[in-house]
Amino acid sequence: MSQAASWSSKIGFVLSAAGSAIGLGAIWKFPYTAGTNGGAVFFLLFLLFTVLVALPVQLAEFYIGRTSGQNAVDAFKSLAPKSQWPWVGRMGVAACFVLLSFYSVVGGWVINYTVHAFSGEIHAGADFGALFGATIASPAGSLFYQFLFMLMTIWVVKGGVSDGIEKANRYLMPALFVLFLMLAVRSLTLPGAMQGVEFLLKPDWQFFEPQTMLTALGQAFFALSIGVSTMITYAAYLRKDQDLFRSGNSIMWMNLLVSLLAGLVIFPAVFAFGFEPGQGPGLIFIVLPAVFMKIPFGTVLFAVFMVLVLFATLTSAFSMLETVIAALIRHDESKRSRATWGIGLAIFAVGIPSALSFGALADLKIFGKTVFDLWDYIISALIMPIGALSIAIFTGWVQNKQQVLANISEGSTVPRAVISLWLNALRYLAPIAIILVFANTLGWI
Template identity: 40%
Template sequence: MSSQPSQHNLSSEKKDRFSSSGFIFAAIGSAVGLGNMWKFPYITGQYGGAAFFVLFIVCLIAIGLPVLLAELTIGRGGRGNASSSFVKVGGHKIWGGLGMLSVIAAFLIISFYSIVAGWTLNYAVSAFSGKLFDNPDFTAQFNEFMSGNKPIMWQFVVLLLTGLVVIKGVSAGIEKFNKVLIPGLLILLVVLMVRALTLPGAGAGVSFFLNPDWSKLGAESLLVALGHAFFSLSLGMGAMLTYGSYVEKRQSLGAATLAIGGGDLLYAFIAGLIIFPTTFSFGINPAEGPGLVFIALPAAFSAMPFGTLFGGLFFILLAIAALTSTVSLLEVPVAYTMERWRWTRAKSVWIILSLSFLLGIPSALSLGVASNITLGGKGFFDWMDFIASNLLLPLGGLIVTVFAGYFWKGVAEEAGLTAWWFRIWLFMLRFVAPILVLFVFLHTSGVIKF
């Protein structure tokens, strides 16, 4: 296949757009991810339950929504990739270079995020088949799984599924995929929430989650809430900016921003009403992180009626959340390479997936057979996560806020806000969000410690 697509193919790609509802579904799919299922409930319980939830909402408004709207606005205004859109809306070429940080971040993240996504698919298959519950030693099961080559095999499956969606394009691939899976995700969330809330002792978990303890709020909880508000909306990785480039002009970006933030918040809330009642009902420590999901919760499912069914549904839920995120991550470098080197969509998808798979192999091995190989106390997976999540994403978000707040002259027209809302948004972009994003960067990079 020639690396130079025909003019017809190029024009078709340029016309490929989201419908209004398709864009909302895709953006919510990007925001909803694996971390929300076990990280958000845990940090909420750790930092004061409902008190932290209120703080999280405030941070979402102060940092998440302004940066999200800025990314969408730059993307639609530039109609390019996460790098070129900055230049196309009137910025200097240096902004395009800085925008490349988001493209790199998305590429790095999909290389290791797809590994954990593969775990969820493996556990979903094992749960539905009943194999997961044959051996009650779930720690030994997890360790056995991690010590072999199965994580690499399942990572390949995740990347293949992701590629099959993205290769079909924006409207025929990404939009249709999310229009099916996001409603399915909501149905699964509600089914599992009802099951969790009807477990014996579930009330104690709900109380732990929703009763506010204002005494646990402080500087550390504020930084944690800021960081989660930023990361839970997929900011700084170019996904929302890239999706914004496919949005029709008639779409209200302000309304879309609120819908995406609300969807992310609803998912996190229902996740808490699944995790806490279940953990309290079976005497599980909700602070176990990945161990909670792949070791402790399978033990809980094995002890409840119809546990095979609900366990399978739970891991399908996680797999859907993971796949809707990997799709948005892959689209970032695919959009870049298609525009930068005029590759066809198919060529971009398969080359980037191949490179992601190869980069992911040492990450997968560092959690298993090569777990004893570390540098500075971190394995390869941890270093990839640290570089992308803790350094590149906050920097990407900071670039977006500074560019939209100070350097882009046409931001008001593209945002489409009323004069009053635009003044508020611009104030947040110039004087609030950059400072908060900087604090997030200093905290995640380890400069600020508690």
């Protein structure tokens, strides 16, 4: 394997995998989902399910990737030759292609809002609901910024694993944590901020109900970027001396820390100025600008926040595009640049109807959903749970148990008892939890 196709350091892998996981799930989706599900109870359940269910599946993806050393499709061919299991990898690759086609639309909104923030369009007294509506409805603006987002993603991924993805994440991830800490400190020093901290950290048990549990479980899967083979792809570039358990734990806790910081930036400020926490998906685009405008230097701080959201959005996009490229070039790095440009532009083209779903194509409904919402539903509600369930069954039941334990233990100082506990959680707990989320999403329970 060429140097361009392997991580140059252990921390490079951890930061890149954490970047894949820490995207809009932690910064955009977690705060509004927590806000509409009671805050602290949701956060505690999310923490519990991340550790007990999502982490075992993530480690299973690491096992498949590192053991095979192959892309998402060839990994299954290598570990289960002459079987139907490679279709799980193909599904993951196709899911990453489609996911990035509409994820890049939201990435475009983030860039657009970053421009708004620096150009002075975000100011005290502005109608942020109208601004967001105009931003997502503009065909030219939506397509231009979506294209710009894809160009950024292509530019990094075409550089390869160590020279492109790893190098970008080495700067983006530490910057993300530093900026988040600065914003959290500012938010926590606002008058009345402690009410927001209580909302996030002091459980109100009246919200402890089945729907909150299922939503928290779904968020745990979404947050660790599992079920679409991105972690299989990243782990394929690992050496055998990498401690998968410690790496997985680091990635998980970094993700949980960013989710917590996002809550500590948003909820104290929201409560300090009398806004409602349960504002839904528009929270960072409509409510947060209004909140920041009430803070000294709020325009600058909001611009910093949007840059931070852009960092997180890009690091996730890198992993999605790399999953598709790795399956296409199959370790032939001479094909990388051309393949990345070709696939990246194809993803942009497929994403055009999603970008126009809030303007020119707003009236186009398929099964009652816009193109954007339909793709989102197919990936989030169907493909991700099926992918995660397949990976849990493949690693926990199809693969030889002793082989799995031996391979996952390589390079690890974690006690064998803990590794056995992981395998049991993967075999029993994860499939039951995934089936429950799947059934709930489809409205069966």
